[in-house]
Amino acid sequence: xxxLEDMKVFIRVVEAGGINRAADxxxxxxxxxxxxxxxxxTRLGVRLLNRTTRTSSLTEEGQSYYERVIKVVDDIAEIxxxxxxxxxxxxxxxxxxxxLSFGLCHLSNAIDAFMKQHPELTINIDFSDRxxxxxxxxxxxxxxxxxxxxxxxxxxxxSDIKHILCxxxxxxxxxxxPKTPSxxxxxxxxxxxxxxxxxxxxxxxxxxQHSINVSAKIIANNGDYLKDMAVAGHGIVFSPTFIxxxxxxxxxxxxxxxxxxxxxxxxxxxxPQTRYLSQRTRxxxxxxxxxxxxxxCWDQNIIY
Amino acid sequence: xxxLEDMKVFIRVVEAGGINRAADxxxxxxxxxxxxxxxxxTRLGVRLLNRTTRTSSLTEEGQSYYERVIKVVDDIAEIxxxxxxxxxxxxxxxxxxxxLSFGLCHLSNAIDAFMKQHPELTINIDFSDRxxxxxxxxxxxxxxxxxxxxxxxxxxxxSDIKHILCxxxxxxxxxxxPKTPSxxxxxxxxxxxxxxxxxxxxxxxxxxQHSINVSAKIIANNGDYLKDMAVAGHGIVFSPTFIxxxxxxxxxxxxxxxxxxxxxxxxxxxxPQTRYLSQRTRxxxxxxxxxxxxxxCWDQNIIY
DNA sequence: TTCATTGTTCACAAATTGAGAACTATAAAA
DNA sequence: TTTTATAGTTCTCAATTTGTGAACAATGAA
Numbered sequence: 001x002x003x004l005e006d007m008k009v010f011i012r013v014v015e016a017g018g019i020n021r022a023a024d025x026x027x028x029x030x031x032x033x034x035x036x037x038x039x040x041x042t043r044l045g046v047r048l049l050n051r052t053t054r055t056s057s058l059t060e061e062g063q064s065y066y067e068r069v070i071k072v073v074d075d076i077a078e079i080x081x082x083x084x085x086x087x088x089x090x091x092x093x094x095x096x097x098x099x100l101s102f103g104l105c106h107l108s109n110a111i112d113a114f115m116k117q118h119p120e121l122t123i124n125i126d127f128s129d130r131x132x133x134x135x136x137x138x139x140x141x142x143x144x145x146x147x148x149x150x151x152x153x154x155x156x157x158x159s160d161i162k163h164i165l166c167x168x169x170x171x172x173x174x175x176x177x178p179k180t181p182s183x184x185x186x187x188x189x190x191x192x193x194x195x196x197x198x199x200x201x202x203x204x205x206x207x208x209q210h211s212i213n214v215s216a217k218i219i220a221n222n223g224d225y226l227k228d229m230a231v232a233g234h235g236i237v238f239s240p241t242f243i244x245x246x247x248x249x250x251x252x253x254x255x256x257x258x259x260x261x262x263x264x265x266x267x268x269x270x271x272p273q274t275r276y277l278s279q280r281t282r283x284x285x286x287x288x289x290x291x292x293x294x295x296x297c298w299d300q301n302i303i304y
Numbered sequence: 305x306x307x308l309e310d311m312k313v314f315i316r317v318v319e320a321g322g323i324n325r326a327a328d329x330x331x332x333x334x335x336x337x338x339x340x341x342x343x344x345x346t347r348l349g350v351r352l353l354n355r356t357t358r359t360s361s362l363t364e365e366g367q368s369y370y371e372r373v374i375k376v377v378d379d380i381a382e383i384x385x386x387x388x389x390x391x392x393x394x395x396x397x398x399x400x401x402x403x404l405s406f407g408l409c410h411l412s413n414a415i416d417a418f419m420k421q422h423p424e425l426t427i428n429i430d431f432s433d434r435x436x437x438x439x440x441x442x443x444x445x446x447x448x449x450x451x452x453x454x455x456x457x458x459x460x461x462x463s464d465i466k467h468i469l470c471x472x473x474x475x476x477x478x479x480x481x482p483k484t485p486s487x488x489x490x491x492x493x494x495x496x497x498x499x500x501x502x503x504x505x506x507x508x509x510x511x512x513q514h515s516i517n518v519s520a521k522i523i524a525n526n527g528d529y530l531k532d533m534a535v536a537g538h539g540i541v542f543s544p545t546f547i548x549x550x551x552x553x554x555x556x557x558x559x560x561x562x563x564x565x566x567x568x569x570x571x572x573x574x575x576p577q578t579r580y581l582s583q584r585t586r587x588x589x590x591x592x593x594x595x596x597x598x599x600x601c602w603d604q605n606i607i608y
Numbered sequence: 609t610t611c612a613t614t615g616t617t618c619a620c621a622a623a624t625t626g627a628g629a630a631c632t633a634t635a636a637a638a
Numbered sequence: 639t640t641t642t643a644t645a646g647t648t649c650t651c652a653a654t655t656t657g658t659g660a661a662c663a664a665t666g667a668a
Contacts, residue, residue: 030647034648045388054645061387306655358664
């Protein structure tokens, strides 16, 4: 008994690339996963996975079984959400990944509010700036701050992410306030090295683009740290407003080059390309879009 | 746990028209069926069946859930048979219905042979000449002797069914042997009243059709009984050869009007219009087609 | 009204499931 | 080559789920 559950376990094993990892992702003992697989294989009378002690690979039958089964499981998920009463409180687990700074600053509050609306839900968050593979890690949802062009993933915009150039008043008093992007060459710059580029781009009020190659004094993979360094007077930081807004509101940081436009990014909720999103995930995304939207709290009441 | 099993139980409840009957057909306690339904409904948060103590009717949600779920369950059955190793011995239960005479005379031997090939199988036969509703009674298969024109059922021809007119030598000695169909009007006729008509049709060797209206001396709903009555000299019977062949071979009955052709019927295996037949059912049908075919044992070595 | 039948609920027994440890096997490292 | 680390299997035990059958409640029919 439990055909469907066996199928789901099998799918997870295939996508996680092994029984151990699948067991982790499913929060199951590996013995249980192993047994479900054996059950499935004996019921079908077919070997689905060739497993050595080190690697698991699909057999030919396993491959075609996987392709068929994934569709059906998807169909059932669809049927469930279609006929499930949307008024009942959600339950189950949402596994998600979020970037460190954005996650801790803003997502955590939002999810706290969401959990109060749906106390039966379990949320499992992986805060990290590394690139996560949704399918392989069995996640329902991840947040990306980017200009998405890819991919096999489906994305929904959660919010605009603005950037701003700023420094502490002390620093500006000592080193002067730059008036043009090229002035930055004579300043101490603080750079976020996960942005994928070491070039800062500006567009002036005539629409002309200016670029400078950043040779930074402090380089880090954490925007909060860079912001703190800027507050401490270590130089000029190119910072997303969701990180620096409080320091700016408090006067600890002063925006500079405000007449220039900086490239905008967007925060996305991305999820795997299953045809149908589970209801709980969809409701969470709706909640976040509603909460952040085009005018998120950190960009309100502030004129940069 | 056991989502798929819940769905299957739900389907059976809908098609059987109630929890009690579904429990019978599934060989489950009705309490178990009831609980599975409750589970399903609480999981979905939706009432699927409006059940009073006397009737069960689908709610609107139940209706659409049923339609969706039946497709998916069908898909899974297909996947299973597609990937299941066809060399493994079959298991599970086949529920089937068969007409009384044909079933007892011929099917029983065939199924005996089939069971020896597949000892893990369970076969559940309902011998009866009443009209069975495959879906409502949860049958996998039924046999019909007819000239099928309907229906929502899918049918596969198992064998030709020939008919023959015959009587005992004693009877013929006493009453004379008819030479034309119209001669029958002066004879004692034995009639099978489930044939749906009381007209016997003949085609002579020039292709011309003759009909006579049967006013029979003995009427019964059992072909074996009529054959036995004919052997005992009670008159002329219009009998399928699968019933009368032995008596003819033994000389207890003598074919008459052999130059006339009688209407032929066919034996069919019919099964519900699910897109995919379970492997065990399909294998049984193949076996029977192979065994009977166009020249079944009872029509061999006999010239009528 | 009474009766027959259907579905629900309950307590208990049986079966299934998961956890965790011990064990086996093998690829990679030394 | 030997050693080591890791992936998968198997085992036992506890927890959960499932099925059973009886008692119960509800309702349409006589």
